Amino acid sequence: MTPRMTCATQPASPATKPMFSRILTSALFAGAAAGLIVALLQLVFVQPVLLHAELYESGELVHFGAEAVSAHPELPGMFSDLTRDGLSVVFTMLTYTGYALVLVALMSLAEAQGHPVDGRTGVLWGLAGFIAFHLAPGFTLAPEVPGVAAADVFARQIWWWATVAAAGVAMWLIAFGGNIVSYLVAAVLLMAPHLIGAPEPDVFTGPVPTEIGALFAARAFGVGLVAWVLLGSFAGYFWQNEGKRVEAAA
């Protein structure tokens, strides 16, 4: 009798605290760990392509000029600008912590509906996150190398957020909808932003060779896929682990 009375008089707030701290703790661990690995991958695989493109953006190299240009110029070496690279590491970890908070929040809602997540199923969550946050907007607004022509940044950002939201809802419907109507709605949500079209530049003015632009987009997507698979798996793992710890402490 006594325990039941204790339960009845408990306010709602104590239940909020362990749940919120469980989300926050797992997201911080997952975001920091995935972000750090991804930052290093970006520095090794993406940054050299970006630095190469900047030689054309700044006019130091000119494509289709009077003379043919070597495809292998002298690039600043790895870690040549520690402040710049350090800021990139910090902001990558920050960005992936933001992604992790969204991802783990959704994992908690799924678990409440009877769909538990762990490190293994987290991989699927990561793939869905990659599609929603990276592949879907990048399908039309391809990852931009510095120096490309583009429409107004604010208009592109609005299109980016709308596309991410539509694709995110679509991923949830595909995973948990479970009927033909939700699959059809998901397909419409995935295609609509691209059929409507993103803000495009009026004219092409980009000075960067197409080879560098294509390599940059491929590298950005490749590292992004690895990043999200790691993030999803880490998020699922820490979410389960934190759940066990909270239970043990209760």
Add this chain to the structure above:
Amino acid sequence: MTTQTQTASTARAGILSAVFAAALGLGIITLAGHVQASALHDAAHDVRHATGFPCH
């Protein structure tokens, strides 16, 4: 009745926690990836390009 009330309040607390965490996450993504203030833009420049955000 007591158990039902408690389950409902736990579920509500769970949803509130998820909404607040997601809002915090979206705020961080906006700050790191989208805000155009020049100091923030310059510091996050390479990450914005590599992560596929519209940069400038």
